[in-house]
Amino acid sequence: MYKMDSHIHSEYSPDSKSKLKDIFKVAKSRNIDIIAISDHNTVDGSKEARRLTKKDDLLVIPSIEISSIEGHILGFGCEEKIDRDLPAAETIDLIHDQSALAIIPHPYCFYRHGLLCKADYKDLKIDAIETKNARFIVGYCNNKAKNLSKNENLPSLGASDAHYFKFVGDCYSKIDCEKDIDSVLKSIKKGKVEAFGKGTSNIKLSKYLFEYKVLKKFD
Numbered sequence: 001m002y003k004m005d006s007h008i009h010s011e012y013s014p015d016s017k018s019k020l021k022d023i024f025k026v027a028k029s030r031n032i033d034i035i036a037i038s039d040h041n042t043v044d045g046s047k048e049a050r051r052l053t054k055k056d057d058l059l060v061i062p063s064i065e066i067s068s069i070e071g072h073i074l075g076f077g078c079e080e081k082i083d084r085d086l087p088a089a090e091t092i093d094l095i096h097d098q099s100a101l102a103i104i105p106h107p108y109c110f111y112r113h114g115l116l117c118k119a120d121y122k123d124l125k126i127d128a129i130e131t132k133n134a135r136f137i138v139g140y141c142n143n144k145a146k147n148l149s150k151n152e153n154l155p156s157l158g159a160s161d162a163h164y165f166k167f168v169g170d171c172y173s174k175i176d177c178e179k180d181i182d183s184v185l186k187s188i189k190k191g192k193v194e195a196f197g198k199g200t201s202n203i204k205l206s207k208y209l210f211e212y213k214v215l216k217k218f219d
Contacts, residue, residue, distance in 0.1 A: 004034035004173045004184070004193075006061070006076060007105055007130065007159035012037070012045030013065075015163055020049050022165040024058055030169035034184060036063035038074050038105075041084045059179050065105065066091055071115030074103040076127075077185050088119050092126070101127040101185055103157065107148070108141045109133075121148065128188050132158035132195040134170035146195075155188050158195030171197030 008023055009016040020037070027035050035058065039045040042064065049060045062079045065072055068088040075082055075091075077100030082091060092102040107116040107129050115124075131146040149156040158171040174194050177187035187193065 002033040002175050002177065002179060003031055003169075004036075004061075004175050005032050005160050005162075005169050005171075006034075006036045006063070006103070006157055006173065007038045007065070007074060007133075007161045008035055008168055009039055009065075009161070009163045010037050010045040010049070012042055012048070013039040013163070015040070018163065018165040020045065020052060023049075023162075023168055024053065024056070026165050026168040027058060032169045032172060033057075033179065034059045034061060034175070035168070036061040036074075036076060038063040038065045038076070040065050041067055041081070043079065043081050047079075059181070059184070061181055061184055062100075066095075067113065068115070070118040071107075071113045072105055073115060074101075074105055076101040076103045076188070077181065088115060089124055092124055096125065099185075101188060103127060103188075104129045105159065105161065106130060106133045106136060106141060106145075108144045109136055114141070116145075116148075121152070121154075126154065128155035128157055128193070130159050130161075130195075131156040132171045132197055134158075134160040134162070134167065134197060134200045136199070153191070155191040155193055156195050157188070157193055158197045160197070160200070162200075167200045169197070170200045171195065 067084040068091040075095040176192040
């Protein structure tokens, strides 16, 4: 059984300044075994993270967070970029063409482009959903995702959605798998995962967002 944080943003995302080596350091300090750098509409950070950890115990899964027309979708296992602003169904087909998984992050959070605010999951070939996103651990959004997972037998994941490296591992999944990419993908598909963790502190998050916006003005 391993601990995995499947949704982390690095400096390769336009809304994050987190260095990859800082992400790795925090993940290890919190006993996270598997991570995915799921940057917005690019695989550059994911590729670099995999290069840097070739001889490391930390397993990095290829990933990307894609902005479809209806909302965000993780291409979990994607090694190549998928264009943004395509219909969700087409985006998911392109993810599956790479033998990757279509995972829906923060599915019901309308102001963070939650896919299921605009799309019906029954019309989409979804492989898994986040039921514990650390930026919304308590309340409507996560609870509704948890109920959907339970009622429709959709695999349930926890993820930090960290845009700041200190929040890595706030939420995570426990996954029953071998420590390799193929086994991780198969175990998620089979539902051998469970969501855990706590919400990122709103005080710490607000402080980070303030500092990020102020510092960005001087870049």
